[in-house]
Amino acid sequence: MAKQEKAVTxxxxxxxxxxxxxxxxxxxxxxxxxxxxxxxxxxxxxxxxGESRNIPWDEVQAVGDFVLLKPEQTQAQQAQPTCPTCKGPLTYIPQYQRWYCYACKKYA
Incomplete structure (x- = not known):
């Protein structure tokens, strides 16, 4: 059964x-x-x-008898990509849209 949209004034x-x-x-x-x-x-x-703040509408999960906010998104820190050859760190080169290893001097 489809969820019915509800207008909120x-x-x-x-x-x-x-x-x-x-x-x-x-x-x-x-x-x-x-x-x-x-x-x-x-x-x-x-x-x-008595302190006030603005809460963007896209942070609201539901409205009924009260306003329920969405859970806060915790951004997990992305792991640094490693070179498959030397296991050293890779650097993203936007111009070529590829990862580069300065230790091996080649693209991964």
Missing amino acids: KDMLIGMQVIDAEGRMVGTVKDVSFIVGRAGISLYVEDKK
Whole structure:
């Protein structure tokens, strides 16, 4: 069964609690904002201390009785490619779109 799309209005969002992916309360939606130079909308959220921040709409996972944020993406550091011959580090050469080993003086 296809999931039905649900429209969310500004009036529905204002006053909703914002919860992160770990279940902690981030704050309350005070307004919907637009950031100059960027496409899309953001939620203007105020926490219990009175501090405010903008949360981009693409970080929102779901909206129902409250706003649920997506889990934060932790970027795993990519391993440095190694040369198959000498096991030394490779350097990416954008001009040739290839990896180069300076120790072996050849492309891998």
